Amino acid sequence: MLSISKRGEQMPPSPIRKLVPYAEAAKKRGTKVYHLNIGQPDIETPPAIMDAVRHADIKVLEYSHSAGNESYRRKLVQYYKSVGIEVNYDQIIITTGGSEAIMFGFFTCLNPGDEVIIPEPFYANYNGFACAAGVNVAPITSHIENGFALPPIDDFEKVITSKTKAVIICSPNNPTGYLYSKEEMLALKEICLKHNLYLFSDEAYREFCYDGEYVSAMHMEGLEQHVVLMDTISKRYSACGARLGAFVTKNKTVYDAAMKFAQARLSPPGLAQIMGEAAVDLPASYFDAPKAEYLSRRNLLVSRLNKMKGVFCPNPGGAFYAMAQLPIDDSDQFCQWLLESFSHNGQTVMLAPATGFYGTAGLGKNEVRLAYVLNLDALNKAMDCLEQALKIYPGRIN
Amino acid sequence: MLSISKRGEQMPPSPIRKLVPYAEAAKKRGTKVYHLNIGQPDIETPPAIMDAVRHADIKVLEYSHSAGNESYRRKLVQYYKSVGIEVNYDQIIITTGGSEAIMFGFFTCLNPGDEVIIPEPFYANYNGFACAAGVNVAPITSHIENGFALPPIDDFEKVITSKTKAVIICSPNNPTGYLYSKEEMLALKEICLKHNLYLFSDEAYREFCYDGEYVSAMHMEGLEQHVVLMDTISKRYSACGARLGAFVTKNKTVYDAAMKFAQARLSPPGLAQIMGEAAVDLPASYFDAPKAEYLSRRNLLVSRLNKMKGVFCPNPGGAFYAMAQLPIDDSDQFCQWLLESFSHNGQTVMLAPATGFYGTAGLGKNEVRLAYVLNLDALNKAMDCLEQALKIYPGRIN
DSSP, X not given: OOOOOHHHHHSOOXXXXXXXXHHHHHHHTTOEEEEOSSOOOOSOOOHHHHHHHHXXXXXSOOOOOTTOOHHHXXXXXXXXXXXXXXXXXXXXXXXXXXXXXXXXXXXXXXXXXXXXXXXXXXXXXXXXXXXXXXXXXXXXXXXXGGTSOOOOHHHHHHHOOTTEEEEEEESSOTTTOOOOOHHHHHHHHHHXXXXXXXXXXXXXXXXOBOSSOOOOGGGOTTOTTTEEEEEESTTTTTOGGGOOEEEEESOHHHHHHHHHHHHHTOOOOHHHHHHHHHHHTSOGGGGHHHHHHHHHHHHHHHHHHHHSTTOBOOOOOBTTEEXXXXXXXXXXXXXXXXXXXXXXXXXXXXXXXXXXXXXXXXTTTTEEEEEOOSOHHHHHHHHHHHHHHHHHOTTBOO | OOOOOHHHHHSOOOTTGGGHHHHXXXXXXXXXXXXXXXXXXXXXOOHHHHHHHHTOOOSSOOOOOTTOOHHHHHHHHHHHHHTTXXXXXXXXXXXXXXXXXXXXXXXXXXXXXXXXXXXXXXXXXXXXXXXXXXXXXXXXXXXXXXXSXXXXXXXXXXXXXXXEEEEEEESSOTTTOOOXXXXXXXXXXXXXXXXXXXXXXXXXXXXXXOSSOXXXXXXXXXXXXXXXXXXXXXXXXXXXXXXXEEEEESOHHXXXXXXXXXXXXXXXXXXXXXXXXXXXXXXXXXXXXXXXXXXXXXXXXHHHHHHSTTOBOOOOOXXXXXXEEOSBSOHHHHHHHHHHTOOBTTEEEXXXXXXXXXXXXXXXXXXXXXXXXXXXXXHHHHHHHHHHHHHHOTTBOO
């Protein structure tokens, strides 16, 4: 018998996409489904960056440099400068989405059997890349009561072993929306310096901070050799399908090793690089409208949720996600029930069960993640659905 | 001290790209460099597929399905049917270039410590993906004397161990241009069935067969569960920079596991999928012109090479590569010398030393790979350079 690999068996399926068949069935029955389950914004991709592709004069769509077009990397240097990050173009590798930047980080810095600390709940696909790389995830739990603030340093110390090589953070956070404060970032710096850990910083949502100051891992002096920035244009310019990201580090040994992984896959997508380069020329005011839109949505969503009986939703400082505690027995069952057995005026809402974002089994059973990627009207209707659903859900617990 | 991973250290740098600094220096000195070192064709990307992107009506460039747009996968079913391959759309995962298809194959089917057999010389990046996956490459040597035909089955039997899980073939071949015959494919089938091995079939150059019949691994009855087809549009439509490929298998267990890796990276490039879909609608006659062009180039190149004293170049049946045996001491030194110390009428030629394509140390020292990706006039001038160079190269050995 042919057998597949152990990592192929152990690789976690997407916890977000597993409910898709139920959503499809609901739609077939004629039920309108509001998708708050996935971070696919409805914000228009800036026409100027789509036009850059339309007007590009390309005779032969050639491989680019394995690190990405030098012209694009030089443009990104300008962009990073505008957010207070000083890097050179030869400290940037253009990647196929933020996903590939995460993968390069795991493969370049960690051996099979090594451990990476991640505050949970966390972006579920970190599990997938860890599994592919043979790396073990050591979760430390953040809590909804304080809005998912960074867990105390003691909690880090407790899980650190000789195998621990890195910490992954995402700020503003997916799935919690939490924005780490300067003090929290400094605490992370101390722990990375003290225990000689890499700090992988996923900053996909940098542009969307509503309360408090954005602090990049790259802002912290003295931590330069430890930081790998994992970036993407997916959310910044609502261009998820472009698959364009960046792996940025001032650690030359890490950079040179990551470049070998980049060379093996030849080059990042060519047309997307044209979009990325044009995006740097968008006026700084470009972000005003999407940011204001997300802020209104956040305010509506959080307000509606906290008015529902038994629901608690801390106010997220950034990104476009919120985590809510619901009076339910099991978030997986509840989210499936919403699609399978519930409708309100012919409508229902699709949410992401929080269980998929925790590394510790059993956590997240009464929490869901909501992505506020729909307009205010749709969000209001989705909240009407949720409000009604919670009144009649058979597994309601208080 | 922070340290990188063992695989980051062991990852092989690109053997093709290591000479790039010497080429850049030559150009700075004003020397014209003919690039026969890399498989980047000069053939125009079909304007119709570029136009499909230009005219696409995209408001939000969204994530596609992790397996790629269903519309594109259904189109590809038609394309595969046209080359005698019967597959369903749900047996196809659209990938980021052929590279990602190769990676999915390694990660899905092989454990760290497992072995993959590859007839050498072989596409150098297989080494990179094997290293990333912790898989060991067991090369078996094919020989220039018989044009790099499939080595005898005995040679396979000799290297098979309990750790051997797969064979990788590439036909028509990069770097040799060799096209496996039906008999050779049947021999591979027998060995895979007998020893329960996967057959990874890299068919990037399917369209470019000049002598003999193209046989796909997917044409072989009884081997369906063993075959993983690794495909790409890079060479087919001269669209290397699009980064669009496909992972195709009828083995549902393998497909389902590979889908989990696909989900972790979310989706393949969106704009490239529009190109790929439009490409299936190109008339069948589209391939006539590039194929005729490559055939003329092959004939010129092989004829010129074999007229040079001490040079032997077997006639490759497909792809756009030829391997030549030269009267030199060391192909790495020779290729570097061509760029560093030689010019002929202000021109030189860049070749790929064959050493990078062999897994067995010491092989390929008197061989180079030539990619005939330039027009006839440029090829002739490049051959003039090589002919002159061989007359005066200090390391000439006969």
